[in-house]
Amino acid sequence: MSDVTEFLTETPSAFRDENAESLREHAARALGRARERSTALTGAVDDEDLVRQHSKLMSPLVWDLAHIGSQEELWLVRDVGGREPLRPDIDDLYDAFQHPRADRPALPLLGPAEARRYVGEVRAKAFEVLEKAPLTGRRLTEAGFAFGMITQHEQQHDETMLATHQLRQGEPVLHAPAAPGRRTGPLPAEVLVPGGPFLMGTSVEPWALDNERPAHEVDVEAFFLDTTPVTNGQYAEFFDSGGYDQRQWWSDAGWEYRTTHDITAPRFWYRQQDGWWRRRFGVHERVPAEQPVVHVSFHEAEAYAAWAGKRLPTEREWEKAARFDPATGRSRRYPWGDEDPGPEHANLGQAHLSPAAVGAYPAGASPLGVHQLIGDVWEWTSSDFSGYPGFAAFPYREYSEVFFGPEYKVLRGGSFGTDTAAVRGTFRNWDYPIRRQIFSGFRCARDARGV
Known part of the structure; x- marks a missing residue:
């Protein structure tokens, strides 16, 4: 049996064996969970906060909210449902490619009350469509793909809004239980990933997006990979050794970025007499040594890896390990197997407002013994973002294809702010290598020639 066929037999039953009604219920629950989160993130602040731009890197929260509704209207109400447009007059306002984030506050955006009313009307229409739309016959609707795509889109913007909350000043408005501590004994520093071929990407995951497709065999040489993401304590050693001031660890682009912007530590860290502190969603606290470092750029991750005598893994290496x-x-599908993530597997879905300590999720480890590949922090890889062999843009070029090229680096694995619907072993994220407001961390790799 081929890998692709074998994988298909493990696809969740909601997509494989159940009837259309069960699939509709699955899609409705996913859409509902996303909307509950959007409502919580926008309802945690007052209207003045919703329309304010907390950073030029981010949109006002009210733009994200209405944009979520606009995309849902375009794809579910108009395309899948064939319904009349609700608000064609705002299509251009919420087209992310027409207006850079820094310019969006000056646009005639829907106000908070109007935005909430609009997304509510769109959702009501979308549920009407979901009740009647055939889930076969069109690639866009096969296995409810369009509803999964919109669910993932909303959850991705929810994570973006969560990052905006981290950038806002003021008292804490978001609350969640503390992330768990270590649940294992001491772990080895690294794991040997054997060389040889494996199947990368997917051709059968029902809600996988275009850049995850198609499945293709790749050959990876043996390498060592850190068992866990690099922790705050480990990263502080890099700082304390003078790593930010030593040119030898940095690439040309990284050094220029560090010096031009006076980057001296992970974003949101600051020094006190008793050590490193950080600001986390309005809370000021000591930097926890055992949690993965977060809010570091690709350049910082690359410099740390060089200082440690290692390197960042390629995207192929990361996925093989996972x-x-x-x-x-x-x-x-995932490091632990084919079942969807549960709270025992990974730190996902904003259940906690920080990464968890390394060793907190032994049930989520891969067969090779690599921990926390899913959740906690997005992990920088050394790979540029590009399409797989046989890539075909679907259903629109602007989701992936327009970003292909050396300007963007790939991140894998999701963060504590990523929902289970928007992460899997094949899921690919990408961003500029200078980005630090995202929930990004990393782990290191090294060659294992001759092993």
Whole structure:
């Protein structure tokens, strides 16, 4: 049995065996969970906060909210449902490619009350469409893809809004239980990932997006990978050794970025007499040594890796470590297997407002013994963002294809702010290598020639 066929037999039953009604219920729950989160993130602040731009890197929260509704109207109400447009007059306002984030506050945006009313009307229409739309016959609707795409789009903007909350000044408005501590004994520093081929990407995951497709075999040489993401304590050693001031660890682009912008520590860190502190969603606290470092750029991650005598993993290496099962030779959906993430597997879905300590999720480890590949922090890889062999843009070029090129680096694995609907072993994220407001961290790799 081929890897692709074997993987298909493990696809969740909601997509494989159940009837259309069960699939509609699955899509409705996913859409509902996303909207609950959007409502919580926008309802946590007053209207003045909703329309304010907290950073030129981000949109006002009210823009994200109405943009969520606009995309849902375009794809679910108009395209899938064939319904009349609700608000064609605002299409251009909420087209992310027409207006840079820094310019959006000056646009005639919907106010908070009007934006809430609009997204509510769109959702009501979308649920009407979901009740009647055939879930076969069109690629856009097969297995409810369009509803999954819109769910993921909303959850991605929810994570963006969460990052905006981290950038806002003022008293804490978001609250969640503390992330768990270590639940394992001491772990090895690194794991050997064997060389050889594995199946990367997917051709069968029902809600996978275009840049995850198609499945294709790649050959990866043996390498060592850190068992866990680099922690705050480990990263502080890099700082304390003078790493930010030593040109030898930095690439040309990284050094120029560090010096031009006076980057001296991870974003939101600051020094006190008793050590490193950070601001986290309005809370000021000591930097926890055992949590993965977060809010570091690709350039900082690359410099740390060089200082440690290692390097960042390639995207291929990361995915092999996350999905390859040496006992069967097949690629899993997730490090722990094929079942969807549960709270025992990974720190996802804004259940906590920080990464968890390394060793907090032993049930989520890969067959090779690599921990916390999913959740906690997006992990920088050394790879540029590009399409896989046989890539085909679907359903629109602007989701992935227009970003292909060396300007963007790939991140994998999701963060504590990523929902389960918007992350899997094949999911790909990308951003500029200078970005630090995102929930980004990393782990290191090194060659294992001759092993």
